[in-house]
Amino acid sequence: MDRPGLALVAAFIIAQLVATVISATLSWKLAGIKKIGWGWTGVIWLYNILTYMLLDPIKFGVRYALSGRAWGLMLDQRMAFSNQKNFGKEAREAAWAAEQRTLHGLQSTEAKVPFGRNTYGETSVMAEEAKRRAEIARLREIHTLKGKIESFAKLRGLDIAVHPHYTL
Structure with a gap:
């Protein structure tokens, strides 16, 4: 509903970039973690971007359907469904x-x-x-x-x- 602040967006982008670099390039033998390489990193980024782009229209469609406006219902007139x-x-x-x-x-x-x-x-x-x-x-x-x-x-x-x- 509201746009996030610039500091939150910057922190999110930096965290994602750091996680991407770590997963693509670093191997930790002590923890048993191996690097996945840049190819799989690109596949994961593509998957995340596609699901993100599909999620918002689905979210708005469900919100519109639940509001009652999609079927011309005036749910606000009844007290049980008042918002x-x-x-x-x-x-x-x-x-x-x-x-x-x-x-x-x-x-x-x-x-x-x-x-x-x-x-x-x-x-x-x-x-x-x-x-x-x-x-x-x-x-x-x-x-x-x-x-x-x-x-x-x-x-x-x-x-x-x-x-x-x-x-x-």
């Missing part, structure tokens, strides 16, 4: 965060992003941030005097301004 993480929990959290922003009169995130280009990952991050802010607000209401006074005033419908600084 969403946690059955769409992040999407539900993002919808909740958008609803909370609308309830509190804040600008929706769709208006900020031109043409609705926000990705699933961005909405997931927004949902996590909204959850974190809500948890901080809840803890502040529970554990601080200012929070207790503000929540009491909200419950009673009082319009008071609590001093923003904490004093002892």
Whole structure:
């Protein structure tokens, strides 16, 4: 799915070249290993390259067949075959965060992003941030005097301004 880094590719190529030179030229009598020569080394390289070239199309074909798109099946509509993480929990959290922003009169995130280009990952991050802010607000209401006074005033419908600084 992802391309490997250049350092990994370089390490792989160097290791293969060293192994090729060792197998083609060195004989170790102590271990009972004999050199195979450059002819057999070329045959092995040809075999490896051919199987590698055939393996990727087979891999992509199997992945396409298993995805359901090959037969026009929409497996994502059934929860048992959903490929969403946690059955769409992040999407539900993002919808909740958008609803909370609308309830509190804040600008929706769709208006900020031109043409609705926000990705699933961005909405997931927004949902996590909204959850974190809500948890901080809840803890502040529970554990601080200012929070207790503000929540009491909200419950009673009082319009008071609590001093923003904490004093002892």
